Amino acid sequence: xxxxxxxxxxxxxxxxxxxxxxxxxxxxxxxxxxxxxxxxxxxxxxxxxxxxxxxxxxxxxxxxxxxxxxxxxxxxxxxxxxxxxxxxxxxxxxxxxxxxxxxxxxxxxxxxxxxxxxxxxxxxxxxxxxxxxxxxxxxxxxxxxxxxxxxxxxxxxxxxxxxxxxxxxxxxxxxxxxxxxxxxxxxxxxxxxxxxxxxxxxxxxxxxxxxxxxxxxxxxxxxxxxxxxxxxxxxxxxxxxxxxxx
Numbered sequence: 001x002x003x004x005x006x007x008x009x010x011x012x013x014x015x016x017x018x019x020x021x022x023x024x025x026x027x028x029x030x031x032x033x034x035x036x037x038x039x040x041x042x043x044x045x046x047x048x049x050x051x052x053x054x055x056x057x058x059x060x061x062x063x064x065x066x067x068x069x070x071x072x073x074x075x076x077x078x079x080x081x082x083x084x085x086x087x088x089x090x091x092x093x094x095x096x097x098x099x100x101x102x103x104x105x106x107x108x109x110x111x112x113x114x115x116x117x118x119x120x121x122x123x124x125x126x127x128x129x130x131x132x133x134x135x136x137x138x139x140x141x142x143x144x145x146x147x148x149x150x151x152x153x154x155x156x157x158x159x160x161x162x163x164x165x166x167x168x169x170x171x172x173x174x175x176x177x178x179x180x181x182x183x184x185x186x187x188x189x190x191x192x193x194x195x196x197x198x199x200x201x202x203x204x205x206x207x208x209x210x211x212x213x214x215x216x217x218x219x220x221x222x223x224x225x226x227x228x229x230x231x232x233x234x235x236x237x238x239x240x241x242x243x244x245x246x
């Protein structure tokens with residue numbers, strides 16, 4: 001089974017223009033993400049998929065691999081589906097967001113391992129414990145799972161609500177937008193029409209559940225800092241300054 005990682009890197013961003021190229025402790029953000037993904041031994045290749053020549057040139061300059069994609073994709077899944085046309089022998093595609101510089105090899109490996117252990121798996125993702133200060137944060141997407149570790153629902157609202165005190169099995173979890181897909185399913189997913197709950201929550205992964213497919217959720221204690229706002233950028237820069245990461 002061949003695993004590759006594709007990192008979508010869209011240049012345009014309403015809140016953080018040119019986000020992939022923003023500096024984090026002396027390196028562009030996209031390089032930070034790429035170098036983290038390269039540490040995962042399960043991956044045969046790591047590729048940046050971008051619509052911007054400036055990002056493509058940046059990736060090439062630090063020795064990475066990149067492919068150009070169309071500018072008119074409305075979501076990362078469509079960009080991924082176009083990019084995998086360059087890699088016809090890939091069985092499983094790991095999708096790491098271009099704004100997750102704290103992604104770890106262990107997390108990526110856990111997604112790959114899930115596919116190795118279950119040949120019927122079509123899609124998997126990651127969740128981590130939700131901090132109390134994130135309960136009312138609509139930017140922190142919550143996920144609840146069944147007893148088999150499969151997603152029941154994703155929401156920007158707090159789920160489960162917690163009318164009674166949370167127990168070990170009911171504490172809220174935060175969804176991390178890192179995915180792995182079987183090749184055939186990714187192509188099928190990209191061709192699915194948008195669904196009502198997806199539109200209501202503005203969460204593309206709900207399209208999968210609404211069409212009756214399963215998403216395996218791998219839980220980790222690792223904490224992530226996704227970069228969506230100027231405040232997030234300040235936090236990640238402070239983190240790198242404190243940790244003195246190279």
